[in-house]
Amino acid sequence: MNLGEKVLQALKKEITQKEFEHYIRNLSYDAEASRSDLAVFYAPNIYSARWIRTNYAASIAHLIEMENGVKPEVEIRVGNGPRRFAPSNQSAEPSKSSKNVHLNPSFLFESFIVGSSNQFAYTTAKSVAEKPGRQYNPLFIYGGVGLGKTHLLQAIGNYRLGFGDRVIYTTLEQFMNKYISHVKSQTMDRFREHFRECDLLLIDDIQFLSRKEQTQEEFFHTFNELHQAGKQIVMTSDRQPKKIAGLVDRLRSRFEWGLMTDIQPPELETKIAIIQKKCELDGIHLDKEIVHYIATHMGDNIREIEGTIIRLNAMSTMLNQPITLEFAQNAIKDQIKEKQENVSIDDIVRIVSAELNVKPSDIKSKKRTRNVVNARRIVIYLARNLTPNSMPQIALYFGMKDHTAISHAMKKINEIVENDENFKVLLEELSNKVGTATKQTDS
Template identity: 35%
Template sequence: MPTEEIQSATDAGKIWETALGELECSLNRPNFRTWYARTTGLGFEDGRFIIGVPNSFVAEYLEQNQRSLIAKTLIKLTGRDNLQLGFKVTAGGKTGAVRPAPGDTSARSEGCRFNPRYDFDAFIVGNANRLAHAAALSAAQKPGEGYNPLFIHGSSGLGKTHLLQAIGQTAERAGKTVRYVSGEQFTSEFVSAIRERRGDEFRERYRNVDLLLLDDVQFLAGKSQTEESFFHTFNELHNSGKQIVLSADSPPKAIAQLEDRLRSRFEWGLTAEISPPDEKMRLSILRSRAEQAGAELTPDVLDYMASEVIRNIRELEGNLNRVLAYSRLLRSAVTPDLARRALKNLAAEPVENKPETGPELLLDTVAACFEITPEDLLGRRRDKEIATARQVAMYVLKSQNLWSLGEIGRLVGDRTAATVSHSCDKIGRELEFNPLLKRKLIDIENRLGGK
């Protein structure tokens, strides 16, 4: 993409959102969340694409360890082979939460800096998040009176941070004192307070609020002193009728190394899951985001993009940004064919000279791992084991990014594209908490890798 087309922060931000969707597919979740969660695209300076980072530590890590991957991703998106990168420390990072400097009492006030885009009006509600949205709205409008604590969990990029910030902004407008913080920031501030002997000030900051919003609470697990501090903070706020809202990538019972006394308290109120969006919800999100971007997309384009199985909303929005950028570059209207061409390179590039794995081999391998026959796999029997194997087969075929949902349906015994979509979504959700299924997938991958 020519430099003049991405001079503005808006264009750079959209490009970086698209890049994040691709980078998330290339990295494991903890690594992505740690190094990329609060980054943003700032614009161009002296011919370099500038990436905003929350602190110099992140800048140094990305510069030394991720530069090649980032450059490759941005070159693919922009078409600029000589693209250069730069990193700049910004005040708030992507989330808008600001880490206060020692001695800065104004920055430690209870008011938070939120991303104005993360409000309830911009949150698309569907079957995947209806309970979480309703509970969040209740907590924002009547803090401490209903679900307390409210514990929202789900995979990365599904809207947990959006809901927490929407709660905070709604409560602040009603005159409530709010503190929004990530688990990482809470830990960092606690360690600094202990080192600088500001324990009383730290306790006052977190206990003298109407609402405490803690994002990625799983970050506290295994840090005994931090858990101890939060345990007492939780008790103080809860006993005072103050609202507590927590988010994590898994339910309390599934957070490893979390103290049992914290786990039990997290389950006192309401636990609400956010699941990956189904096709209907993906369509609503795409339509809303396209309207916000001022783009008019035809129903067939939206249907095509929504039919693709997407793991999270960030990836979905990245796909939309990529299609719109591709359209601007070619000065062409967005059609299903153009969208298909724009998105065809999003899949992980195959290893050079590695032969493609045919569908028959994939299906035979899945059948062998589940100890059933290929005929059973493609047939109409609905035994639990066979049905699960069939859904896994669809998931594995989809992960190859070689066939459409309709083609996968025909390969697996003439199933519909809707059945394939549902099956892939179901397996994707179960992999988050089912270690047996995860081992089965690893076994399939290992067998395929040896053939």
């Protein structure tokens, strides 16, 4: 046992079992990189590294000083490290949670950005992680693509791994492929043992059970075995159980036994927070106006937004250019153009009229009352920025003689944006609502 492992063993006696399992067990010591004045450890992700650095680094340094008489600087890096920390009893059995788990270590509750659109889903997922198999069993999380369902699902799994639970995470497709493979090889006993002897079963994209009669039959029995044994089941889907076509009634009713919670498309503030967090983690600097531009123009698919940020940073590095607003606009213009083609001026009128309490017919009329003019200008501005329509086409929509009136409206609203931060926020919120509403209509 090397110095680092001795120290972690000693630390184990000073902290709770929960703390040790959740944070310290996952540390690995790098003996080659360490010196008498420097102790290097590896944590599996940035969140664990930060927590350990803040809460345990001083204790680790003190324990090392007690071992060799020199108090070192403790450095917590992110990565796998040269070897994992193991308990002193080297002949002991491997942790029962170590088998057949493929979780993303960055999918933690600490890294999930919470907003009004996902608050309930986050709270219930955290509750299940803390007290599995108690009250919300099964937990059924549903919502659109890229909104964070898989993140919450795996956060539950990562949390329970810290307690030594046997966790199985699988997509429905993987479950089905394993089932078919074991049927062909006549090894169904091994299949059933694998999925039924766990403490926590996490199933992603359960909607693909649709019309898979044999797989449904097998999953029905797996579900029953686990539920009767008090084991926790968590599933995600892009829709509610009652909307999954071709799902047998007895499975549908079981999916509804526990608790169903949805994740809605994120509001503007949540998207901004997610972008800022992603930039912080990846060491990317984006000005506030760029963050707002991405948040208001890139829709509500969080995975897509994160991919856009990575792409911007890669292009900036390869071209050796700073990420300015103009740079960002040019880099993602094709993505935005594709989204614009799905937005109509009618969509914008409908949403703006509802938000500002102005009749759609008034917006399209010649009325000049203050609230109507304000709403009309906003529609024109959003139509110019969120649709592929040219100024003459927008003028034609409003029955105007030519595009000069549209140009004047754009100039006026840009002046207001420059001087009124509240109005700018309103435009961003309306832009976000248009993108969200049209995406829901398409789906």
